[in-house]
Amino acid sequence: MARSVTTQHKTIATVAAWIVALLIFFPILYTIITSFKSEQEAIQGFSIIPSGTFESYSEVQAQSGYFKFFFNSVLLSVGSTILALLVAIPAAWSMAFSPTKRTKDILMWMLSTKMMPAVAVLFPIYLIFRDTGLLDSRIGLMIMLMLINLPIVVWMLYTYFREIPGEILEAARMDGASLWNEIVYVLTPMAVPGIASTMLLNIILAWNEAFWTIRLTTTEAAPLTAFISSFSSPQGLFWAKLSAASTLAIAPILIMGWFSQKQLVRGLTFGAVK
Amino acid sequence: MKLRTLTLGLLSASALAFAAHAESITIATVNNGDMVRMQKLTEDFTKANPDIQLNWVTLEENVLRERVTTDIATKGGQYDVMTIGTYEVPIWAKQSWLLPLDKLGDDYDAKDIIPAIAGGLSVDGKLYAAPFYGESSFVMYRKDLMDKAGLKMPDAPTWDFIKQAADKMTDRANGVNGVCLRGKAGWGENMAFLTAMSNSFGARWFDENWKPQFDQPEWKNTLQFYVDLMKADGPEGASSNGFNENLALFQQGKCGMWIDATVAASFVSDPKNSTVADKVGYALAPDNGLGKRGNWLWAWSLAIPAGTQKADAAEKFVSWATSKHYAELVASKEGWANAPPGTRTSLYANAEYQKAAPFAKMTLDSINAADPTHPTVKPVPYVGVQFVAIPEFQGLGTTVGQLFSAALAGQSSVDDALKQAQDAATAAMTEGGYIK
Numbered sequence: 001m002a003r004s005v006t007t008q009h010k011t012i013a014t015v016a017a018w019i020v021a022l023l024i025f026f027p028i029l030y031t032i033i034t035s036f037k038s039e040q041e042a043i044q045g046f047s048i049i050p051s052g053t054f055e056s057y058s059e060v061q062a063q064s065g066y067f068k069f070f071f072n073s074v075l076l077s078v079g080s081t082i083l084a085l086l087v088a089i090p091a092a093w094s095m096a097f098s099p100t101k102r103t104k105d106i107l108m109w110m111l112s113t114k115m116m117p118a119v120a121v122l123f124p125i126y127l128i129f130r131d132t133g134l135l136d137s138r139i140g141l142m143i144m145l146m147l148i149n150l151p152i153v154v155w156m157l158y159t160y161f162r163e164i165p166g167e168i169l170e171a172a173r174m175d176g177a178s179l180w181n182e183i184v185y186v187l188t189p190m191a192v193p194g195i196a197s198t199m200l201l202n203i204i205l206a207w208n209e210a211f212w213t214i215r216l217t218t219t220e221a222a223p224l225t226a227f228i229s230s231f232s233s234p235q236g237l238f239w240a241k242l243s244a245a246s247t248l249a250i251a252p253i254l255i256m257g258w259f260s261q262k263q264l265v266r267g268l269t270f271g272a273v274k
Numbered sequence: 275m276k277l278r279t280l281t282l283g284l285l286s287a288s289a290l291a292f293a294a295h296a297e298s299i300t301i302a303t304v305n306n307g308d309m310v311r312m313q314k315l316t317e318d319f320t321k322a323n324p325d326i327q328l329n330w331v332t333l334e335e336n337v338l339r340e341r342v343t344t345d346i347a348t349k350g351g352q353y354d355v356m357t358i359g360t361y362e363v364p365i366w367a368k369q370s371w372l373l374p375l376d377k378l379g380d381d382y383d384a385k386d387i388i389p390a391i392a393g394g395l396s397v398d399g400k401l402y403a404a405p406f407y408g409e410s411s412f413v414m415y416r417k418d419l420m421d422k423a424g425l426k427m428p429d430a431p432t433w434d435f436i437k438q439a440a441d442k443m444t445d446r447a448n449g450v451n452g453v454c455l456r457g458k459a460g461w462g463e464n465m466a467f468l469t470a471m472s473n474s475f476g477a478r479w480f481d482e483n484w485k486p487q488f489d490q491p492e493w494k495n496t497l498q499f500y501v502d503l504m505k506a507d508g509p510e511g512a513s514s515n516g517f518n519e520n521l522a523l524f525q526q527g528k529c530g531m532w533i534d535a536t537v538a539a540s541f542v543s544d545p546k547n548s549t550v551a552d553k554v555g556y557a558l559a560p561d562n563g564l565g566k567r568g569n570w571l572w573a574w575s576l577a578i579p580a581g582t583q584k585a586d587a588a589e590k591f592v593s594w595a596t597s598k599h600y601a602e603l604v605a606s607k608e609g610w611a612n613a614p615p616g617t618r619t620s621l622y623a624n625a626e627y628q629k630a631a632p633f634a635k636m637t638l639d640s641i642n643a644a645d646p647t648h649p650t651v652k653p654v655p656y657v658g659v660q661f662v663a664i665p666e667f668q669g670l671g672t673t674v675g676q677l678f679s680a681a682l683a684g685q686s687s688v689d690d691a692l693k694q695a696q697d698a699a700t701a702a703m704t705e706g707g708y709i710k
Contacts, residue, residue, distance in 0.1 A: 040547050043522040063310060064332065122344065130350050214337060215344065218300055218352045219329040230332035233305040233518075 028250065034243035042239040056244035063241075064230055066248055073223040073252075075138055076213070077206035080145035081199050087146070088153040089195070093183055095154075096161035097169060107158065110151040118148075118211045129216055136218045144216065145206045152205070153198055160194025161187070193266055200256075200264050207253045224249040297587045298327035299354035302342050304335050304574065307540075308407050308614050309357065311604065312595055318603055319594045326587045335462075342579075346371045349581040354588040358403060360394040360573050360646065364663045367402040373578045373585055374400040378593040386598065386618045388638070391573050394646040394657075403575035404596035407537070408616025410640035411470060411569045413557040414524065414542055415531040416550060419443045419450065423530075429636075433474070433499065433560045433568075436531065440507035443530030452507030454529035455500070458516035459679035461671025466570055466660040467533070468678060469671075472496040474561045474568040478650040479662050479699070484708035486699035488674075488692045497688050501681055513683035525549060533559060533568070536640055539633035540611065556636040558643060564651050570660035571644035573616065616641055670702045 034042050035057070036050035060066070095103045125144070126135075134140025164187065172186045188195065210225040217226060231238060231245040257264065303309045309332070316328055331353070333341060342356045346366065358366070366372050378384060384392070384401060391408045395401055413431065420427055423442035428435065440452030456467040469479070477492035487493060504512050507530075509523055517534060521541055524532045525548040532538070545551040559569035576592045578585055594600060601613040601621055611630040613621060615637060621627050622638045631637075649659040656662045661671065674695045681691035703709045 043547075044526065063313070064330075123348065126344055126348055126350065130348060135350060135352055214333070215341060218302075218331045222331070226331075226333070229334050229337055230305055232334035232337075238305070 028254075031243045032247050034240055035247045037240050037243075039238065039240045042243070056240040057248070060231065060241055060244045060248065064227060066227065069222060069224045069227040069249075070252070072138065072221055073207055073225075073249075076141055076145060076221070076223055077203045079138070079142040080149065080206045081202040083142060083146040084150050084153045084202055085195065085199065088150060088157050088198075089183065089188070091154050092157035092161050093187060095158050096164075097166055107155065110154060114148075114151050122215065125212075126216070135216060136220050136222075138221045141213060141216055141221050141223075144212050145209060148209070148212070149202050149205050153202055156198045156201070157191070157194065160191050160198075163194075164190050193263070197264050197266065200260050204253055204257065296325050296327060297584050298329055299584050299587050299591060300329045300331060300352065301355040301357075301576075301591070302331045302333065302338060302353045303357040304338055305332050306574075308612075309574075311608065311612065312406070312600075315600075315603060315607065319591060322594075323587075323590060326590065328591070346579050346581070351579075351581045351583070353579060354582045354584045355591055356577050356579060357406070357574055358577050359575070360391075360571065361658065361661050361663060361667070363395050363403045363575065363577065364397055364657055365665055366577070367397040367400075371580055372402045373580055373582075373589075374402055375404055375578070375589060375592065376400070377586070377589050378404065382593055382597060383620075386620050388617060388619055388641055390571060390641055390644055390646070391617060394571060395573065395575055403573075403577035404592050405573040405575045405617040406596055407614040408571075408573035408641060409535045409537045410559075410571055410616070410637065410644055411467070411533060411535050412539075412559050412636055412640045413531055413533050414539065415439075415555050415557065416443070416527075416529075416553050417555045418553045419530045420555070427555060427557050430558045430567075431560050433562055436533075436560050437499075437503055437507075440503060440531060444507045449528050450530060451509040451523070451528060452530045453503060454509055454515065454520040454523050454532045455504060455512070456516055456520065456534065457504065457508075457512040457679055457682045458514055458519070459672065459675040460516070461661065461668050461675060463516045463675060464679055464682075465671045465675040466572075468496065468500065468675075470559070470570040470660040471500065471568040473566045473650050473659065474559070474564065475499070476562070476564050476566075476651040478652055478654050480654060480656065480703070480708075482653055482655050484655060484703050486696050486703060488696040488699060493692055494688065497678060497681065497692060501688055504682055513679045535572070536633070536637040537615065539637065540615075540631070543633070556633045558636065558640055566649070566651050567643050569640050569644055571641060571646055572660070664706075664708075666702050666706045670699060673698050673702075 030048070033048055033050050036052050036054070038051060038053055038055060041047070041051055095107065129135045129140055132140070134143075168190070169182055169186060172182050177186065208225070210229075213223050213225045214229055217223070228242070228245050228249050231242045303313075313330055313332075320326065320328065338357065339362075342353060342358065343362075344350070345352045346356070363372070387405060388408065391405050392401065395403045395405060413427070413436070415427055420439065420443070423439060425439050425442065427439070436453065442452070443450065444452035456464045458464055472478070472493060475492050475496040477490065477496050478487050480486055509515065509528065515523075517538070520529065520532055520534060521538060523529050524542055527550050532542075539554075539556060542548050542554050543551050559567045561567045576595060578588045578592065582588055596617065598618060598620060601618065604613045605626070609630060610624070610627045613627060615621070615631070615634075622634055628634050644659050646657050646659050649657075656664060661667055677686070677691040677694050677698070680686045681688050686694075700709070
């Protein structure tokens, strides 16, 4: 009896999970379906069976070279993530293992910067980029993406580091490990799952960032967000082409997320249940 | 050995000199059929000007507007040619943000530009942007449904006729709405339509002293007529419909009439995408017998920001893209029907164009019926038919658009929407220093 109740619960939970997952994924799925329709099909109401044309993909590729934007997206998301980790690992180490009475305040202050609407600082940032010659430069945008994601990276790493017993680091110090050796050979290997999931999440956030990547670039540093924007039109129906452009833009990050999902979930739930 | 080194050195120096001489200009533009076509045809320009390279930045209209405004206001220098509308040109020219276009070349024939369009792009008699394509608005209607209703659309209908025809054409059981109009909030969405419509009802945004006029009977008549018409004969969820949504409805045969941009004519008459392509008729935007019609005037134009270091190359490009030669180039490659409309008088005198575009005459008549310098029945202190050419209008127009969209959705009454619009406009004008 108990076993059948458990099996029933399991089935209900599985069905519910599938329904929720399908609901969440459906907009993306429908975008992919629409990308294989003709423009006329795309506007003719709801239908999940496309004619299977590749017309939109070839037009999108002919209209604006996808690979240049793709290359910039890879460079910016990976580059900004490496920069963020270089800054955040020492910062999180210091806050986790040598906290001061102001550590919590600093963490809260860092997080509070995420609460400000980005448009509020558009003009000052634009002027700084103009005066330093960083407009439409990959390095400028990498720094920008690193800065906007830094609070989340520091917070995540801080949470993971707090899970590591301080005694292990003390033991390393007793054995004569320097600060550098302590971080590189003791702390980092122990925090690999946390660092990896932070890295993955940061790559996704940087890949999808659309406010600054569109506003601070023109041609050289423009990533896939600018590529999608170029297919949106308030006067004219280009839904199939827009869907094809969106599918091309999200495909790499979707594939990466699919392959790394175990790592990502493990990292995100690390320390959630004690 | 020495001779070889010298030759190689000279060759390298020449290559470097050529590379340094070749200028690359960056052009910011919107994503629409005409602009995309221009990008495909630029080989014609680069062949004739091998020392100029073109870089394109294509963005969605609202993003483009924000990007180029930020860049020009901060003198960022990211763009050498900008695609801007008739709203921006007078404001930016007065701020000295744009260069006057006085070197377009001897064979450019600036006098051929349609006077109403040229007027909207000039300040103190100087042209600050060259029109790439222009548009007004007019009535697109289903000839078969009109026949079925036993009516005949006049070339210049009144609003009362539109109401009568919409009532007769509405057949909700078969999914046909008598009329489709913009309802989505935004200064360039429902307010473009409603401001132009209000002109034909004798309304105006401001009096000569910049006092808002939403508390006057003309605005009440405009908004009440619009809301009643849409409730009786408009599509469901009309408060979310903009150009694209109405285009989709009309192409699927779900609208008896649609009053919107003349540029839509080429979409609804395209048999590849429209199920009603062979059944569409055209008429001037409606009026109320007060001397003004409810049609607007807009031109996407190419302008050169004052901060550019490559003004000569930029002006060469602007001259090419807006020339008569370019229209002929499009015609030779893709047919006359695809020539950019609404900019040059000569295009409308061209018999081949008239044959290829059955809506040509009505488009030209609509453009000529709009006067951006005298847009309303009563005098006003501003320029602009479907907008007010002041920097505050984008924000204020969208706020008022939200209020009117809410009235259409039934979330507030017409009286409440007008009262709130009056309050918002008074506050904005006081803050902007227009009202002392």
